[in-house]
């Protein structure tokens with residue numbers, strides 16, 4: 001992502017000397033991000049790929065271009081997310097593309113395909129734990145991201161893929177997405193519940209994108225974390241959701 005949480009994560013990755021492909025639909029935002037990165041880190045360390053993640057062929061090509069440019073892939077972050085009136089589009093961006101991005105990540109990193117392993121982080125939301133009447137379909141997609149990622153993490157363990165798969169669930173973060181709650185174009189008829197959403201935001205507080213990047217870096221660098229669901233909130237900071245063990 002070229003803005004919001006994605007932009008903060010790119011900054012942290014590049015400060016840690018990673019080479020990064022920034023994939024985003026928004027060309028002007030991507031060009032601005034790339035020019036900032038070039039000034040700070042040099043032109044060879046990043047590429048911007050304009051791509052709609054719901055276009056499966058374009059996403060496949062973006063992965064291939066990244067591997068062609070940097071030689072291999074170690075980390076995939078499926079971060080694109082929207083909340084909009086068109087609920088089917090919301091599912092395509094927030095869930096279907098996360099699944100596609102995970103499969104493409106596995107094709108390029110899994111030992112199953114003779115690759116060297118890696119790390120995939122799928123971005124969900126605290127909306128998966130504390131739902132809001134303001135965003136039913138968004139909430140459903142964020143539940144879906146958790147279920148899919150946890151099951152894929154088990155598949156990776158059992159299949160010996162060598163790829164860690166984790167989920168990151170931020171509470172409210174100060175990004176352009178948060179401004180969309182005010183707009184009927186984004187929210188459709190649920191915009192009338194915006195006061196409920198804003199009340200919740202005032203109650204729980206709003207996080208800075210840099211804290212989400214810190215959590216992301218923890219998931220990337222700690223190779224003992226696999227199949228985990230990280231939550232980031234104002235009251236508890238970075239912490240992990242605990243699940244009941246499955247009965248046998």
Ligand SMILES: NC(=O)C1=CN([C@@H]2O[C@H](COP(=O)(O)OP(=O)(O)OC[C@H]3O[C@@H](n4cnc5c(N)ncnc54)[C@H](O)[C@@H]3O)[C@@H](O)[C@H]2O)C=CC1
Pocket residue numbers: 001002003004005006023024025026029051052053054079080081082093123124125126169170171172173174175176177178
């Ligand atoms: N901001 C918040 O309060 C929270 C955000 N999240 C999640 O974090 C992720 C990032 O969100 P933010 O940075 O806040 O949003 P943002 O709107 O600031 O950034 C999202 C980026 O995704 C890009 N994008 C949207 N649709 C796309 C598509 N079809 N193809 C490619 N790129 C596309 C946008 O151009 C934008 O640059 C999302 O998955 C969101 O659901 C989770 C919890 C809280």
Ligand SMILES: CCCCCC(=O)/C=C/C=C\C/C=C\C/C=C\CCCC(=O)O
Pocket residue numbers: 083125126127128130131132135170171172173177178180181200204233234235236
């Ligand atoms: C318009 C869409 C923007 C949506 C961004 C998003 O995903 C926000 C969701 C945030 C949270 C869901 C609702 C409430 C939970 C917030 C914090 C809980 C903290 C609990 C605690 O322990 O303090």
